Amino acid sequence: MSEIKFDLTSSIGEKSLDLAKSFLGKLISPSVEEVGLLWQDKVRMWRFKNQIQMLNKANAYCEKNSINPKKISLKVVTPLLEYAGLEEEELLQDKWAILLTNMVDSAQNIENHVFPYILSQISTNEFLVLESTMDSIDKRKAIYAEELEEFNRTEFLRKEDILKRITDGEGKEKADIQNEIYESSVHQNRWRLNKELKALKDKKVNILLAMQVPEPLNGDMKEYELANLVRLGLIRYIEKTYGYVKPHEIRIAPYSEYIRLEDAEVEITTGYEQHILTELGELFIKACTERKNSKKKEE
Incomplete structure (x- = not known):
């Protein structure tokens, strides 16, 4: 020919x-x-x-x-x-x-x-599911980024306020140490404020952890499509597990921040199964996403 x-x-x-x-x-x-x-x-x-x-x-x-x-x-x-x-x-x-x-x-x-x-x-549907999932991840991280920025902006003043209230309470305790009822009230107030201070310290960690929560694939896919994306290393399979403790076996000491589970029975169960983007999957979608001109964004 x-x-x-x-x-x-x-x-x-x-x-x-x-x-x-x-x-x-x-x-x-x-x-x-x-x-x-x-x-x-x-x-x-x-x-x-x-x-x-x-x-x-x-x-x-x-x-x-x-x-x-x-x-x-x-x-x-x-x-x-x-x-x-x-x-x-x-x-x-x-x-x-x-x-x-x-x-x-x-x-x-x-x-x-x-x-x-x-x-x-990959097919068009496979790409669209990956792209939609990455979009959900970016939106969630943006929300928590704003929350983290607001927390960092007010953290110092909130911490100073709690420490001042703790110091004021200790001063009143010393001035009226012989009053046992008042002393007990001061101890409770100090414990409450210390707990509030700890919660403030944990807040930042919780925000950062929430930003890293795995995002399940956002879209319908066939089994062979999932298998293909796993083969390419773009997604991976995970199982969510939960632990349960019988409430009546938990003993909490007064004013304690911790619980004792010496005789408690803990049950671990599988909640649900899901596929999530891998680090390679996220990098791949970002590489196939148009980068907006920073000057145009500001306008």
């Missing part, structure tokens, strides 16, 4: 071809002509068009977000162009352009040769 030849310039458009070629030239060395990544007679037309379209989208993202693209290694850009050329889903075509944009953004320092392979291995 004779080999089919075609005129790339007439099919793609000289301006579009030159624009893509110029952008690619900023990313790699040696020159495009020497490497011959795209301009091969054996490359099918539709695949070539996908690569050109992706490069032009990446160029547009760079201009939109004021990104001065850096050069990246052929080990990274070659498989990215090969995989992107096979992509048929429009949404994922955009993700290829964004991934390339983030990889050539010197401000982000992303140059991971695994990400192009991962993106080539």
